[in-house]
Amino acid sequence: MRRNLLATLALLLLLVPTLAAAHGGGHAMGTITAFDADHIELKTQDGKNVSVKLGAETKYFRGSDKASAADLAVGLRCMVHLAADKSAAEVHLPAAPKT
Numbered sequence: 001m002r003r004n005l006l007a008t009l010a011l012l013l014l015l016v017p018t019l020a021a022a023h024g025g026g027h028a029m030g031t032i033t034a035f036d037a038d039h040i041e042l043k044t045q046d047g048k049n050v051s052v053k054l055g056a057e058t059k060y061f062r063g064s065d066k067a068s069a070a071d072l073a074v075g076l077r078c079m080v081h082l083a084a085d086k087s088a089a090e091v092h093l094p095a096a097p098k099t
């Protein structure tokens with residue numbers, strides 16, 4: 001049991017700096033409540049409102065497909081990878097329903 005705990009801790013210690021380095025500023029996750037050309041507002045699972053700056057460098061994805069700012073919609077769940085300056089590096093939207 002103790003051995004498992006230590007292994008888990010070791011794994012976390014290895015993973016955390018890697019994730020932080022890969023995406024600079026961490027993540028924001030939630031449901032889109034508002035957006036415009038230069039920012040997006042999310043309501044997180046714990047009920048907080050988060051505002052994230054969008055920029056020319058922001059990349060958009062729908063599932064594994066490339067998307068654009070035009071795919072943003074209020075009510076969609078999204079995951080934002082933050083750049084070091086806390087602006088959005090990547091915005092991940094759920095995959096579009098198959099038609």
Ligand SMILES: [Zn+2]
Pocket residue numbers: 023026027080081082
């Ligand atoms: Zn990320």
